[in-house]
Amino acid sequence: MSNSWTSASGADLSAGYARHAGTLRGALRHALVARALRTHLPTDSQRVLDVGGGDGHQAVLLARAGHRVTLLDPDPGMHKRAAERLAAESEQVRDRITLVEGTADQATDLAGDGFDLVCCHGVLMYAEDPRAFLNDLASALRPGGLMSLLTKNADALAMRAGLEGRWADAVAVMGAGSVEGNLGVSSRADTLASVEAILDDAGVTTSCWYGVRVFTDHLGDAPVGEGFDYVLEAEWQAGCRDPYRQIARLFHLIGHKQ
Numbered sequence: 001m002s003n004s005w006t007s008a009s010g011a012d013l014s015a016g017y018a019r020h021a022g023t024l025r026g027a028l029r030h031a032l033v034a035r036a037l038r039t040h041l042p043t044d045s046q047r048v049l050d051v052g053g054g055d056g057h058q059a060v061l062l063a064r065a066g067h068r069v070t071l072l073d074p075d076p077g078m079h080k081r082a083a084e085r086l087a088a089e090s091e092q093v094r095d096r097i098t099l100v101e102g103t104a105d106q107a108t109d110l111a112g113d114g115f116d117l118v119c120c121h122g123v124l125m126y127a128e129d130p131r132a133f134l135n136d137l138a139s140a141l142r143p144g145g146l147m148s149l150l151t152k153n154a155d156a157l158a159m160r161a162g163l164e165g166r167w168a169d170a171v172a173v174m175g176a177g178s179v180e181g182n183l184g185v186s187s188r189a190d191t192l193a194s195v196e197a198i199l200d201d202a203g204v205t206t207s208c209w210y211g212v213r214v215f216t217d218h219l220g221d222a223p224v225g226e227g228f229d230y231v232l233e234a235e236w237q238a239g240c241r242d243p244y245r246q247i248a249r250l251f252h253l254i255g256h257k258q
């Protein structure tokens, strides 16, 4: 029996994810999201839910910073990798992380009085019904709590194909809603405006948003090389401002619940 969870679209995410995690693109995505979270999160210990938290990369960074994290993910393969990652951490960090097997629709059940932060990075694109999915995330937040949402940018889908010189593909995905992603499975892209409209209805207002991977998204499986910090700084600066952030592969929205 397969050890990996398969999404409603039939996608086996964990195999593709493991391949991607060690690349420059994968490393940048994690580093840019982590930097934004450090910018927006209070430093005192926060109660965090990481929906679709995967192998625990962000959960560990947050726990090292003193936050208490519940990682909710349906994939036993991801849980196994998260457990292996945790085993390498100090007891203090390990104790701050709880692994829960389940999907986003269970977020409210875990919420109690509401989480201070709900993270959801790289997951919305696999959800069949974005409104229901985002409502589940919003309902797990306390009033004043933060949401950190990373997903694929439908306004810039043609950039990767264009920069790779795949002209027919660039034309085909221009204005399209879904495309074959990094992980070898088809996934949906959303516009920032459509996500903001749904979140607004759910009582979550955008505080800030970032573009993620402006200059590097076409670099395929290039490994992390020397000079990573320079690449990271260039991506961070571009991701913080127009017009660059508009053409990033992903957008990272930080919102707060009313």
Ligand SMILES: C[S@@+](CC[C@H](N)C(=O)[O-])C[C@H]1O[C@@H](n2cnc3c(N)ncnc32)[C@H](O)[C@@H]1O
Pocket: 005, 007, 013, 017, 051, 052, 053, 054, 055, 057, 072, 073, 074, 075, 078, 102, 103, 104, 105, 120, 121, 122, 123, 126, 127
């Ligand atoms: C591309 S990985 C992202 C993992 C991690 N958030 C990160 O940023 O590296 C997508 C994760 O979402 C999980 N997932 C897919 N559908 C989900 C759902 N409906 N609810 C919760 N997690 C889900 C998968 O099991 C997988 O671990």
